Amino acid sequence: MANISITTVCHRDCGYCFARDAWNGAVRHMTIEDYQRALDFLARSGIDQARLLGGEPTLNPHFPRMVDLALARGLRVLVFTGGLMPEAALQRLEQAPADRVAVLVNVNGDEPGQAHALQRLGRRAVLGFNIHTPAFEPDFLLDLIRQHGLTPSIRFGLAHPSVDGSNRFLHPRHYAAAGERLARFAERARAAGIGLELDCGFVPCMFPPEAWEWIGPGAGCAPIPDILPDLTLVACYPLAALGREPLENGRGAGDVRGRFDALFAVYRPAGVFRACSGCALRESGRCEGGCLAAAMLRLRRGPFEFSVAEERLHEQRTEASRSARQGQPAGFHQ
Amino acid sequence: MGSGIKYRCPPQVAWTVESDGILLLNAATASSRRLRYPEAAVWDWISRGESCDRIMRKTAAVAKMETETARRLVLEAVRSWVEAGFLVVENGDG
Numbered sequence: 001m002a003n004i005s006i007t008t009v010c011h012r013d014c015g016y017c018f019a020r021d022a023w024n025g026a027v028r029h030m031t032i033e034d035y036q037r038a039l040d041f042l043a044r045s046g047i048d049q050a051r052l053l054g055g056e057p058t059l060n061p062h063f064p065r066m067v068d069l070a071l072a073r074g075l076r077v078l079v080f081t082g083g084l085m086p087e088a089a090l091q092r093l094e095q096a097p098a099d100r101v102a103v104l105v106n107v108n109g110d111e112p113g114q115a116h117a118l119q120r121l122g123r124r125a126v127l128g129f130n131i132h133t134p135a136f137e138p139d140f141l142l143d144l145i146r147q148h149g150l151t152p153s154i155r156f157g158l159a160h161p162s163v164d165g166s167n168r169f170l171h172p173r174h175y176a177a178a179g180e181r182l183a184r185f186a187e188r189a190r191a192a193g194i195g196l197e198l199d200c201g202f203v204p205c206m207f208p209p210e211a212w213e214w215i216g217p218g219a220g221c222a223p224i225p226d227i228l229p230d231l232t233l234v235a236c237y238p239l240a241a242l243g244r245e246p247l248e249n250g251r252g253a254g255d256v257r258g259r260f261d262a263l264f265a266v267y268r269p270a271g272v273f274r275a276c277s278g279c280a281l282r283e284s285g286r287c288e289g290g291c292l293a294a295a296m297l298r299l300r301r302g303p304f305e306f307s308v309a310e311e312r313l314h315e316q317r318t319e320a321s322r323s324a325r326q327g328q329p330a331g332f333h334q
Numbered sequence: 335m336g337s338g339i340k341y342r343c344p345p346q347v348a349w350t351v352e353s354d355g356i357l358l359l360n361a362a363t364a365s366s367r368r369l370r371y372p373e374a375a376v377w378d379w380i381s382r383g384e385s386c387d388r389i390m391r392k393t394a395a396v397a398k399m400e401t402e403t404a405r406r407l408v409l410e411a412v413r414s415w416v417e418a419g420f421l422v423v424e425n426g427d428g
Contacts, residue, residue: 298351
């Protein structure tokens with residue numbers, strides 16, 4: 001998979017947004033020519049779905065045509081939107097074949113204008129909700145699905161920190177409270193015939209054990225590359241500060257992911273909690289230690305200096321030379 | 335301080351405090367090392383700017399060992415961290 005970020009523009013101002021830091025303040029729509037190059041990248045990567053996001057992707061003035069171009073190449077289309085979109089974009093999505101175009105509408109609560117789009121999208125729309133506080137109230141999602149006849153599924157995401165940013169995010173110390181709340185909500189959702197899907201970064205230990213069955217293995221932390229409007233690739237928005245790759249001819253998503261994997265490998269031993277070290281869930285492969293960007297919050301760095309006085313070294317040298325004379329190794333590990 | 339050796343932690347090195355020690359990460363060499371106690375405590379004290387003498391005394395106290403044994407433990411730990419690139423020698427007289 002790979003996401004195509006077709007604009008940096010958004011009319012919302014979500015405090016938890018982890019995309020803004022990746023754009024460095026740039027205001028830019030992807031051009032049709034660059035979009036075609038991004039579609040070429042998907043083609044040579046063997047990817048059969050164009051995942052369009054932003055910013056608010058429907059604000060790209062070429063959005064309807066971009067949907068058409070993807071469909072003309074035989075791709076399925078998934079649009080990540082806040083649901084507040086221009087009429088032309090809404091019309092295009094409304095008329096698209098429902099078996100090939102899906103719309104993931106991210107909702108924060110009761111936002112004016114969203115209901116209009118949800119009503120018209122109906123079964124094409126899946127609700128998404130980002131958890132950025134442990135005291136989130138998700139029951140309104142059930143009402144929205146019933147009221148507008150939406151796909152009976154909700155995709156929950158964790159608001160992750162961007163590595164170099166100041167976005168609002170769910171700190172791992174709140175995971176257990178959020179997991180407990182989500183587990184209780186899952187029971188009510190299931191009773192209503194509504195399924196839950198978890199995005200990346202959820203860890204099993206944040207949920208009560210009785211919920212592990214429906215949680216499944218989870219998405220772990222397997223970043224999906226984002227193609228930015230300037231045709232650079234980042235591993236995912238939260239990790240964007242760690243490295244970028246140009247979208248070049250001949251390279252596919254597998255190659256790019258391999259480069260990012262190699263770049264991040266050194267940090268992978270760290271998990272989001274101190275207790276990740278030695279955790280049986282992690283050692284069994286049931287858990288990857290959560291979002292890497294969240295785990296990196298725990299990193300401490302220098303610089304610091306440390307001096308050893310001559311007399312302390314001298315004692316060591318005396319010990320070393322005595323040991324050498326006796327044919328024994330010096331130091332503590334004897 | 336007079337003569338001796340000064341060590342520095344390079345910017346590409348990071349660490350996390352874990353429930354069972356400290357995890358050292360070196361982005362330059364793409365390597366990591368898990369430190370158990372008491373070595374983990376030594377790294378923690380070093381990173382907090384504590385003096386060598388004080389660290390040796392504290393190591394002796396928490397690990398319940400002779401001061402001389404603690405001294406050798408600290409110096410051996412520092413030597414191995416230099417070898418692995420987690421510390422670099424800033425200056426030295428041998």
